Amino acid sequence: xxxxxxxxxxxxxxxxxxxxxxxxxxxxxxxxxxxxxxxxxxxxxxxxxxxxxxxxxxxxxxxxxxxxxxxxxxxxxxxxxxxxxxxxxxxxxxxxxxxxxxxxxxxxxxxxxxxxxxxxxxxxxxxxxxxxxxxxxxxxxxxxxxxxxxxxxxxxxxxxxxxxxxxxxxxxxxxxxxxxxxxxxxxxxxxxxxxxxxxxxxxxxxxxxxxxxxxxxxxxxxxxxxxxxxxxxxxxxxxxxxxxxxxxxxxxxxxxxxxxxxxxxxxxxxxxxxxxxxxxxxxxxxxxxxxxxxxxxxxxxxxxxxxxxxxxxxxxxxxxxxxxxxxxxxxxxxxxxxxxxxxxxxxxxxxxxxxxxxxxxxxxxxxxxxxxxxxxxxxxxxxxxxxxxxxxxxxx
Numbered sequence: 001x002x003x004x005x006x007x008x009x010x011x012x013x014x015x016x017x018x019x020x021x022x023x024x025x026x027x028x029x030x031x032x033x034x035x036x037x038x039x040x041x042x043x044x045x046x047x048x049x050x051x052x053x054x055x056x057x058x059x060x061x062x063x064x065x066x067x068x069x070x071x072x073x074x075x076x077x078x079x080x081x082x083x084x085x086x087x088x089x090x091x092x093x094x095x096x097x098x099x100x101x102x103x104x105x106x107x108x109x110x111x112x113x114x115x116x117x118x119x120x121x122x123x124x125x126x127x128x129x130x131x132x133x134x135x136x137x138x139x140x141x142x143x144x145x146x147x148x149x150x151x152x153x154x155x156x157x158x159x160x161x162x163x164x165x166x167x168x169x170x171x172x173x174x175x176x177x178x179x180x181x182x183x184x185x186x187x188x189x190x191x192x193x194x195x196x197x198x199x200x201x202x203x204x205x206x207x208x209x210x211x212x213x214x215x216x217x218x219x220x221x222x223x224x225x226x227x228x229x230x231x232x233x234x235x236x237x238x239x240x241x242x243x244x245x246x247x248x249x250x251x252x253x254x255x256x257x258x259x260x261x262x263x264x265x266x267x268x269x270x271x272x273x274x275x276x277x278x279x280x281x282x283x284x285x286x287x288x289x290x291x292x293x294x295x296x297x298x299x300x301x302x303x304x305x306x307x308x309x310x311x312x313x314x315x316x317x318x319x320x321x322x323x324x325x326x327x328x329x330x331x332x333x334x335x336x337x338x339x340x341x342x343x344x345x346x347x348x349x350x351x352x353x354x355x356x357x358x359x360x361x362x363x364x365x366x367x368x369x370x371x372x373x374x375x376x377x378x379x380x381x382x383x384x385x386x387x388x389x390x391x392x393x394x395x396x
Contacts, residue, residue, distance in 0.1 A: 005082050007073075008036055019043065027072065027084060034072060034084045044079040053081050059126065060149050067117035069137065069147040088145060090138030093200075097133060100203045104231060107200035110136070110144050112257060114193060117146040119253025122186035129184065131192035132173045133199065171212040171219075172205050176244050179216040187246040190256060194241025194249075201231050206242065220244070236264035 003010060008025040014035060015022050025036040043049055057074035060083075064070070073084035093110065101107060114136060121128060128149060135148040171179075175191035178184060198206045206225045209215035224242045227235050237259060243249045250256040 003038060003080070005036060005038070005077055005080070008034070008084065010036065024087065025084070032072075033087045035087045037083045037085065039081040041079060044081065050076070050081060056126075056149075057083055059124070063121060063124065063126075063149075065117055065120045066143065067113045067145050068120065069145050085147075086145075088137040088139055088147065090140055090142070092134050092138070093136035093144065094133035096138075097200060098203055102200050104201060104234070107197065108234075110200060111193060111197045113144045114146055114196075115190070115253045115256050118186065118189050118193065119257070121146075121149075122189070122253060127184050127186055128189050128192075129178065130170055130173075131189050131196060132170050133196055136196075171215045172208065174216060174219055175246075176220045177246060179219050185246070186252060187249045190241055190249055190253065191243075191246075194238055197234075197241065198225070198227075198238055201227065201234060233261060233265040236268050237261055 003023070005025070007028055009028060010023045010025045012024050013021060014024050018040065020037050020039050023036045023038065025034055026032065027034050039053065043053075054074065054076070057071065061071040061074060069088060070086040071083060072086070073082075075082060096102070102110070114131070118128060118131070126149070128146070130148060131146070135146065137145050137147050139145060173192040173195045175184070175188040178188050195206055198204075207215055207218035207222055209218050221244075224239055226232075227238065240248070240250055240259070241256070250259070
């Protein structure tokens with residue numbers, strides 16, 4: 001071995017990349033096996049990078065979390081900058097993903113473990129910037145741990161590793177703002193985690209271009225892919241994690257971990273369903289008298305059709321249209337039809353909609369001959385509807 005770091009016996013190389021080589025070594029003072037990462041000599045020419053490496057190394061060494069690889073030592077010998085860290089020999093998450101991904105509950109468990117690790121790092125001012133399956137290692141007991149904070153960056157640090165000619169991050173998992181070279185915070189890591197979660201569920205990446213540049217463009221502008229039907233319950237979660245704009249994602253890892261997957265999926269399904277109609281009888285009015293009713297009840301914004309019934313031998317009058325309300329809140333209650341023998345309340349119950357609209361009352365039920373009932377129909381469109389029309393019974 002042509003490399004020597006005082007205090008360490010290097011046994012062999014575990015892997016190498018453009019930025020560093022990793023060696024299996026023994027720390028003599030504690031007789032402990034470690035993974036010794038030695039930065040590439042080309043990086044040592046950047047004085048600012050070397051200072052930041054040592055400064056952030058001290059910060060990383062203070063991270064103590066069950067799902068983050070422990071850092072034991074950091075320093076330099078001349079132009080060789082090194083970091084000694086926990087040796088994790090259980091392989092990587094990348095090696096465990098098959099062509100069809102992992103079982104959903106296992107994928108969810110891994111995602112949550114890494115989300116917890118990221119939240120811990122973010123709370124201490126660090127953003128990882130290279131979250132991907134190859135950087136998720138497994139201990140012998142099966143615990144997943146986040147590794148390779150080698151390009152981690154503090155939120156307020158303006159320096160960039162690209163000054164040394166390296167691309168920061170991996171295009172397949174890079175957030176849109178990372179691809180643009182914009183300011184990053186913890187929400188960038190949550191996007192990368194979302195890409196990884198999609199891959200864990202399906203065995204494929206959500207975006208894959210013909211090269212790194214086209215892949216980065218897809219992260220910037222391509223729509224969020226839809227999961228297959230068997231995995232559809234996770235779609236609302238992925239829609240938040242993979243949102244193009246950081247402000248549309250979860251604000252932090254805690255919010256991600258608190259997200260109720262089943263409740264969000266139930267709400268999504270309700271939004272996609274049409275309206276239903278409920279008919280409710282109300283007290284009878286004596287013949288020849290006049291009656292007026294008003295219906296209003298808070299509910300979800302929706303679109304639905306209503307049906308009004310007229311009793312035989314009577315005259316039915318439709319209620320006036322309800323006024324449009326504020327977006328996001330619908331009030332159920334169309335106009336009430338008054339029949340000769342009593343009142344029938346036609347209540348329109350709409351499924352949730354996206355915006356406010358104008359309610360249109362149902363047409364009056366036709367006067368029937370020979371005691372047969374006929375119906376008239378009407379629709380309420382859009383969001384918040386205050387059904388305040390009220391039907392009037394006419395004296396016969």
